[in-house]
Amino acid sequence: MSSSALRSLSCDSDVIDHLNRAYHNIHPNIKMTDVKDITPDLDRLDDQLDDLEEILQPLLGNLQGLASELPLLDKAKLFSLTAYAIESLLFSSLKLEGSDTQTQAVYAELKRIQQYFGKIKNIETPEVEESRSLTVNQEAAARILKADLADNKTISNKLAEKIAEERAKALLKSVENRKRPAEESPVPSKSGSADDGKDKGKKQKKGKKSKSKN
Incomplete structure (x- = not known):
């Protein structure tokens, strides 16, 4: 809806009555005639609705297609x-x-x-x-x-x-x-046990030599 269309609607008596009733429901103590000219506000609203329609069009036109490409x-x-x-x-x-x-x-x-x-x-x-x-x-x-x-x-x-x-x-x-x-748990080293066995063997030999001398 263009700005000129909104202005033409504002001159329609039915539209004015509808706006008057709606405004009275929100502000019962204020008459519509006491309100300033709302034409600039309607123009701004018209521009905002056009912007909103342009933004939403890609979404509403192919929502499933856009969603299929997303995680x-x-x-x-x-x-x-x-x-x-x-x-x-x-x-x-x-x-x-x-x-x-x-x-x-x-x-x-x-x-x-x-x-x-x-x-x-x-x-x-x-x-x-x-x-x-x-x-x-x-x-x-x-x-x-x-x-x-x-x-x-x-x-x-x-x-x-x-x-x-x-x-x-x-x-x-x-x-x-x-x-x-x-x-990844470490495997016990075999070299250590082998060294222990060698040490034990050496000790046993020394013990036998000392006994033979006595």
Whole structure:
């Protein structure tokens, strides 16, 4: 919608009545006629909506294609951020209409997506040792994606295969780590025992010579 279109809408009586009701719901003690000219604000809003549409177009046009090229954790970020952007637009639209957004389903969705942000952050900064963190990160990200994309059987099956593959790698690595200390443990030196035997033999010979002299 262009700026001229917004200006023409501002002259429509139905639009003015709608804005008046919406504004009255937010500020019941202030009349719309007491408010300053909002045409500059509408122009700025129009430009911002154009910028937003341009930014979101690549995501909404080929979201699955973009996600297929990313690692699992980055996929979780992409889906979460895209969902949050869309839900935020719906939230803003309801807010402009004067609706009580606290009771709307979109409010609960925003809270749910924020929880995903927290999970992703915990995966990125784990408290466990670094050798185990990579497997945990990939498995946790895969579980998040699998829960969100349960309806898509193809992606869900691929994620299940990936989880099984990462678990197998972790098991193999743990087995190798157990074998390594046994292979690297020092073998007792045989030279020491041989030297001890020679020393004992010399002592026995000396003892026999001293007895024969007596």
